[in-house]
Amino acid sequence: xxxxxxxxxxxxxxxxxxxxxxxxxxxxxxxxxxxxxxxxxxxxxxxxxxxxxxxxxxxxxxxxxxxxxxxxxxxxxxxxxxxxxxxxxxxxxxxxxxxxxxxxxxxxxxxxxxxxxxxxxxxxxxxxxxxxxxxxxxxxxxxxxxxxxxxxxxxxxxxxxxxxxxxxxxxxxxxxxxxxxxxxxxxxxxxxxxxxxxxxxxxxxxxxxxxxxxxxxxxxxxxxxxxxxxxxxxxxxxxxxxx
Amino acid sequence: xxxxxxxxxxxxxxxxxxxxxxxxxxxxxxxxxxxxxxxxxxxxxxxxxxxxxxxxxxxxxxxxxxxxxxxxxxxxxxxxxxxxxxxxxxxxxxxxxxxxxxxxxxxxxxxxxxxxxxxxxxxxxxxxxxxxxxxxxxxxxxxxxxxxxxxxxxxxxxxxxxxxxxxxxxxxxxxxxxxxxxxxxxxxxxxxxxxxxxxxxxxxxxxxxxxxxxxxxxxxxxxxxxxxxxxxxxxxxxxxxxx
Numbered sequence: 001x002x003x004x005x006x007x008x009x010x011x012x013x014x015x016x017x018x019x020x021x022x023x024x025x026x027x028x029x030x031x032x033x034x035x036x037x038x039x040x041x042x043x044x045x046x047x048x049x050x051x052x053x054x055x056x057x058x059x060x061x062x063x064x065x066x067x068x069x070x071x072x073x074x075x076x077x078x079x080x081x082x083x084x085x086x087x088x089x090x091x092x093x094x095x096x097x098x099x100x101x102x103x104x105x106x107x108x109x110x111x112x113x114x115x116x117x118x119x120x121x122x123x124x125x126x127x128x129x130x131x132x133x134x135x136x137x138x139x140x141x142x143x144x145x146x147x148x149x150x151x152x153x154x155x156x157x158x159x160x161x162x163x164x165x166x167x168x169x170x171x172x173x174x175x176x177x178x179x180x181x182x183x184x185x186x187x188x189x190x191x192x193x194x195x196x197x198x199x200x201x202x203x204x205x206x207x208x209x210x211x212x213x214x215x216x217x218x219x220x221x222x223x224x225x226x227x228x229x230x231x232x233x234x235x236x237x238x239x240x241x242x243x
Numbered sequence: 244x245x246x247x248x249x250x251x252x253x254x255x256x257x258x259x260x261x262x263x264x265x266x267x268x269x270x271x272x273x274x275x276x277x278x279x280x281x282x283x284x285x286x287x288x289x290x291x292x293x294x295x296x297x298x299x300x301x302x303x304x305x306x307x308x309x310x311x312x313x314x315x316x317x318x319x320x321x322x323x324x325x326x327x328x329x330x331x332x333x334x335x336x337x338x339x340x341x342x343x344x345x346x347x348x349x350x351x352x353x354x355x356x357x358x359x360x361x362x363x364x365x366x367x368x369x370x371x372x373x374x375x376x377x378x379x380x381x382x383x384x385x386x387x388x389x390x391x392x393x394x395x396x397x398x399x400x401x402x403x404x405x406x407x408x409x410x411x412x413x414x415x416x417x418x419x420x421x422x423x424x425x426x427x428x429x430x431x432x433x434x435x436x437x438x439x440x441x442x443x444x445x446x447x448x449x450x451x452x453x454x455x456x457x458x459x460x461x462x463x464x465x466x467x468x469x470x471x472x473x474x475x476x477x478x479x480x481x482x483x484x485x486x
Contacts, residue, residue, distance in 0.1 A: 019272035029262035029275055036279020040421070178283070180484050235481045241423050241474055 010047075011039055014081070021080035026111050028103040031077045034156070041177035042194050044234040052229035053193040054201060059221055060153065060173045060189060061093070061205030062214040067151035067171075070095035071124075075102065078155040078195060079112045083119035085199035092206035095153065096124040098145040102158055104137030134164050153202075155195050159183045175199075179230040190223055192230035253290075254282060257324070264323035269354050271346040274320045277399070284420035285437050287477040295472035296436040297444060302464055303396065303416045303432060304336070304448030305457040310394035310414075313338035314367075318345065321398040321438060322355045326362035328442035335449035338396065339367040341388040345401055347380030377407050396445075398438050402426045418442075422473040433466055435473035 018035055021027040027035075049057070064070045072095045074086060079099075090097050099112050113123045128140040131147045138161050141147050152165055155175040159182030165172050166186055174187035175198050184190040191198050209217075261278055264270040270278075292300070307313045315338045317329060322342075333340050342355050356366045371383040374390045381404050384390050395408055398418040402425030408415050409429055417430035418441050427433040434441050452460075 015273055015276045018276065022272055029265050029272075030258050032272060032275035033258045033261065033279035033282070036276035036281075037283045038279075039276070040280045040283030043423075180286070231481055231484055235478055238474055238478045238481065 015039075018077070018080055021076070024111065025108055026115060027076040027080050028101075028108075030103060031075070035077055038156070038177040038194070041179075041192075041234070044237055045177070045192065045230065046233070046237060047194070049193050049197050049201060050230065050233050052226050052233075053191055053198070055217075056189060056191040056226050057193065057198055057201040058205045058209065058213075059217040060191060060202045061209055062217040063151050063171055063173060063189060064093040064095055064153065064202070065206060065209065065214060066218065067095075067149075069149050070151040070153070071146050071149040072097045072153045073100045073146055073155075073157075074098065074112065074116060075100065075156060076108060076112055079115050082155070082195045082199055083115050083121065085196055085203070086116060087120035089153075089199050089203040089206070090121055092203040095151075096145055096149070097121045098124045098142060100138070100141055100146060102136070102138055102161075104140065132161070132164050133167070134160055154183075154187075155199075157183045157187075159186065162186045179227045179234070184227055188223065189221060190226055192226070258282075261320070261323055264319070267354065268351055269358060270319040270323050271344075271351075273346060274318070278320055281399070281420040281437070284422075284435075284477070287480055288420070288435065288473065289476070289480055290437070292436050292440050292444060293473065293476050295469050295476075296434055296441070298460075299432060299434040299469050300436065300441055300444040301448045301452065301456075302460040303434060303445045304452055305460040306394050306414055306416055306432060307336040307338055307396065307445070308449060308452065308457060309461065310338075310392075312392050313394040313396070314389050314392040315340045315396045316343045316389055316398075316400075317341065317355065317359060318343065318399060319351060319355055322358050325398070325438045325442055326358050326364065328439055328446070329359060330363035332396075332442050332446040332449070333364055335446040338394075339388055339392070340364045341367045341385060343381070343384055343389060343404075345379070345381055345404075347383065375404070375407050376410070377403060397426075397430075398442075400426045400430075402429065405429045422470045422477070427470060431466065432464060433469055435469070 018027050018032055022032055099109050116123050124145050128142050130139040131141050132139045151171045153173045157174055162172055162183040163186045171188040173189045174183045175191045175195055176184045179192045261270050261275055265275055342352050356368055359366050367388050371385050373382040374384050375382045394414045396416045400417055405415055405426040406429045414431040416432045417426045418434045418438055419427045422435045
């Protein structure tokens with residue numbers, strides 16, 4: 001339907017994929033709007049991985065590899081956009097994969113777990129408990145999963161939950177295209193990049209980082225710098241937009 | 244469900260309203276994503292009407308009042324967000340209100356027309372013809388409506404359609420939060436503001452502009468200036484975002 005020479009072809013195809021996923025019940029209707037928000041920010045960083053985002057992705061790999069109990073938390077948008085990339089990152093990093101939803105129903109959890117398993121992920125499932133200090137269904141997680149994790153990768157997260165996880169002493173790696181969001185500011189490490197670009201870069205780094213590089217990345221982690229640089233990139237592009 | 248003290252309360256309530264409207268069939272799934280895109284840009288202009296946007300809104304009133312045959316073109320998102328504001332602007336400006344959809348079905352047209360009429364709008368309806376030089380269902384409009392209009396207000400429009408209308412010699416007033424979009428650049432006049440803020444400002448101006456003010460606004464219309472100023476506002480906010 002969408003002509004391949006359309007100036008916004010890739011963005012429109014992704015939008016259609018998400019609309020299809022919403023019809024199947026994988027993505028929530030609110031998730032569609034949240035995706036649109038991300039699209040605008042991606043536009044501002046030029047729909048590419050910036051140098052500082054790549055540094056953040058390498059640092060994410062270092063955090064995951066140094067963790068005692070790393071977990072990748074997956075929601076509907078993340079599964080719809082990047083199930084295969086999540087499975088590949090799991091293989092490269094050894095992290096657990098656990099589904100955790102803002103708009104939670106048993107049916108959606110099952111759909112998303114199926115999608116992830118079909119893509120090759122090994123999903124940590126089973127009965128969840130209200131373990132996080134949050135209202136809403138977001139309090140639910142699994143005792144041996146997110147609750148016990150020391151490092152959590154949370155793609156496309158909400159600010160409250162990110163804050164609660166950090167408050168519990170966990171290192172939180174956020175993937176968020178909005179460098180101004182509460183998630184971005186509260187996370188231990190924020191990757192300002194689009195998910196299907198970010199995850200393969202993290203997986204690559206898991207496979208290639210030397211232990212000296214790992215140590216150096218962790219010692220020099222500076223999330224304020226990463227956010228400032230993302231904002232600088234966006235400001236520059238905007239300022240030259242009408243040239 | 245959403246606590247009123249949530250920092251993004253208004254945005255989340257609107258998102259929920261749109262999700263509800265999507266369930267009813269008024270808003271398309273793609274419309275939800277498009278709304279999210281707009282949210283990000285609104286965030287960048289500070290979720291308020293800037294001085295240059297207000298100037299654009301006053302100029303829009305001048306264009307509507309000077310028109311021979313003004314039409315307000317309404318899509319699903321516009322109706323879901325601002326049916327009452329559209330009805331009020333119709334009263335103040337004397338414009339026709341006509342429904343025109345990108346994702347067109349007879350059922351959606353009927354739903355949206357009902358919503359507008361319930362909000363007090365007088366909807367110009369009846370059989371449509373393929374009259375615009377466009378592929379897709381967007382070619383459809385009514386001979387005595389949009390096809391004959393000299394001034395058209397198109398909130399939340401797509402770029403192709405905006406271009407086609409301008410190519411037919413019409414003055415197109417766009418309401419678009421993205422100052423870089425094709426719609427924004429091709430329109431005769433672009434209002435970079437959120438719809439429920441923009442429409443009441445246009446209606447107010449319709450009621451209060453003197454004929455000297457009208458003339459002056461039309462003589463000094465400079466869409467490049469309006470777009471540049473919107474971008475300048477966004478750049479400034481971004482640059483100071485981490486202060």
